[in-house]
Amino acid sequence: MRLFSMPPVFQALKKAAFSLKRRTALFLSQALNFPGWKQSTRKLPALRQLFAFPRSLTFRERVALSTGIALTLAGLILIGSVLYVRETVTVSARGGTFTEGVSGQVLFINPVIPATTADRDLVVLTYAGLMRYNAEGELEPDIAEQYALGEFGKVIEFTLKNDLKWPDGEKVTAEDVIFTVQLVQNPAVRSPFFTQWLGVEAEAMDERTVRFTLPAPFAPLLHATTLGILPKHLWQDVEPENISLSELNLKPVGLGPYRLAKFERTREGVFISFTLERNESSRRQPYIDSVILRLFETPQDALSAFTRQELDAVSGISESMLNDITLTPGTHVMRPPMPRIFAVYFNQTLSKALADSVVRKALAYATDKNKILETLGGQEAGEVLNGPLPKKVKGFTNELPVYDYAPEHSRNILEADGWAFPEENTSDNTEGETPRMRRKGEEPNVIELRVTITTTEGELENVAQTIAEQWRAVGVGVDIQVLPAAELRDTIEQRSYTALLVGVDIFPDPDLFTLFHSSQKFDPGRNLALYDNDNVDDLLQEGRKLQDPDMRQGVAQKVQQLIAQDLPAIFLWSERFHYIVDNRVKEVTIEFLPASQHRFATIEKWYVVTKRVPK
Known part of the structure; x- marks a missing residue:
């Protein structure tokens, strides 16, 4: 069968x-x-x-x-x-183009005076400093071959790599480094890095060696040496007070992995895009042939272009924007942490109520930080803070007083300290509502528990509204002052606010000196709370002198504990950088981002073209 x-x-x-x-x-x-x-x-x-x-x-x-x-x-x-x-x-191969969308405009492609986010992006791509950050946010030499510390940290000596040349063929020397640093130190230039280099003497020991001598040991200066170096022979004839007017600001000549090939703008002079090509003078030779930065008026416009598959990446977006779109399977979102903290800084000199430590503590207990993150789009928007340092920054400690959201406890401690409601309600100018506002003292010396939160437009305005609702619920009168960026800068310089809601960048290596030392109360210092504590001052000065990282971190932890007890500010959250990248772009690795522009720190390793080779 x-x-x-x-x-x-x-x-x-x-x-x-x-x-x-x-x-x-x-x-x-x-x-x-x-x-x-x-x-x-x-x-x-x-x-x-x-x-x-x-x-x-x-x-x-x-x-x-x-x-x-x-x-x-x-x-x-x-x-x-x-x-x-x-x-x-x-394996990776040379070739291809990478296009990214960023919001904002370009003013100065100049490492000494960058003014916008787009400026800083282009500076990192076209210029190189003595040091640079890697994907983990750690420092490593860039155009420097090596460096050495001397005199207990008061002297730092850098040796440049051999045979460096500018794109026009001129030799790179220590004089270029000194020229760049002295420009930053010149008040007429108005560099945002002025305070970092204040009091530092720079001298050339030979053609390849530059020595920095500090008035006192200052370990975080190494981070300042990521400053891009300018070619002296091109800039030396420009008067310092006219540096922002020079046409060289749109003709960058540096040692970064790319050089400017062309830019496009509208008839009205608004920049549309910048096209960069491989810089053969750089020691960091990239795989990708060209990089195009397309400029958009808003982050939403850039994100829309990405969803239309016009871009390989988009930056400067928020978690709330991501919640409103559906990304294609061929993309991924990166959320590396950043050393950027958001807080409400109290100016106790302009408010008798805020000078009361009980009031500051009550406001801390009345603040729901998780609710604030929801306002920003969810828990992925950032990480809740209890002190001035985020987790990824060296020196961070969990051993701090924690003011968890407890509105009833807030009411109780205010009541116990004599902050009581008057017999009649007091209007708080809030859309028809008339919440009750606490007062303290007897006529004619009555102090009202009223606070004005000053901030800028955009998401921070929404955060201010959320905080105002929470504080009003415990009997605090709250007004909100929303200012354009330029007016906010003037307000900060004059310290003419009672409560300031802003974000502040800090060094990855803990240095809270400019934020909380009493000598930094006024502009250009960044002590926005006008904080004054002799013990904190001593610790901050000691921390700057220490060269041992572990000892420096130990000092930073003590400083955080004192600040958290005094509450010169309510620390809200640390920021995450949101970066969407198409999967065709390989080797984009960002573990920690010292600042948004440093996402390009390892761009020479990125690639979009591949080839096969024998094993």
Whole structure:
């Protein structure tokens, strides 16, 4: 009994194959020794005989022959492909273009006076400093070959890499470094890095060696040496007070991985895009041939362009924006932490109520930080803070007083300290509501518990509204002052606010000196709370002198504990940088971001083109 019957089509092919075998043998014997022909000495048929062979076959035999040849070729191709994949590996290759969308405009592509986010992005791509950050946010040499510390940290000596040249062929020397630092130190230039280099003396020891001498040890100066270096021979004829007017601000010449090839702008002079190409003078040679930064008016516009697949990446967006869109499967979102903290800074000199430590503590208990993160789009927007340092920054400690959201406790401590409600309600100018506001003291020396939160437009305005609602619920009168960025800067310089809601950048290496030392109360210092504590001052000065990282971190932890007890500010959250990248762009790794522009710190390792090479 037959268990299996071959399908008719295969039976026909089998029959045709046997017939083909017989015919082929007959054809070859005839071709080589045909009656009436002169016997051939060939061992193989002639080419014209081979071409005639198919015509001697029936249709079925031709089908069988064609099928056999096709299957043989397919098998050979498959075997070859498997062997090729098995014996080779995919690696990065030079070529391709990377396009990113950023919001804002470009003013100065100049490492000494960058004014906008787009400025700083282009500076990092086109200029190089003595040091730079890696993907983990750690410092490593850039155009410096090495550095050494001396005199207990008061002297730092850098040696430049050998045979560095500017793109125009001029030699890079220590004089270029000194020229750049002295520009930053010149008050007429108005560099945002002025305070970092204050009091530092720079001198050339030889053509490749530059020495910085500090008035006192200052370990965080190494972070300041990420400053991009300018070519002295191009900038030396520009007067410091006119540096912002120079056309060289749109003709960057640096040692970064890319150089400016062209830019586009509208008839009105608004920049649309900047195209960069590989800088052959850089020691960091990238795989990607060209980088295009497209400029958009708002982050939402940039995000829309990304969803239309016009961009490979988009930056400067928020968690709330991400919640409003659906990303394609071929993209991924990166959320590296940043050393940028958001807080409400109290100016106790302008408010008797805020000078009361009980009031500050009550406000801390009345603040729901998790609710604030929800206002920003969710818990992925950032990380709740209890002190002035985020988790990823060296020196962070969990051993701080924690003011968890407890509105009832807030009311109780205010009541116990004499902050009571008057017999009649007091209007708080809030859309028809008339919440009650606490007061303290007797007429005519009554102090109202009223606070004005000053902030800027955008998401921080929404945060201010959330905080105001929470504080009003415990009996605090709250007004909100929303200012454009320029007016807010003037307000900060004059310290003309009672409660300031802003974000502040800090060094990854803990240095809270400019934020909380009493000598930094006024502009250009950044002590926004006008905080004054002798013990904190002493610790901050000690921390700047220490070269041992562990000892410096220990001092930073003590400072945080004192600040958290005094509550000169309510620390709300630390920021995460939101970066959406198309999956075709490989090796984009960001573990920690010292500042948003440093997402390009390892761009020379990114690639969009691949090739296969033997293992």
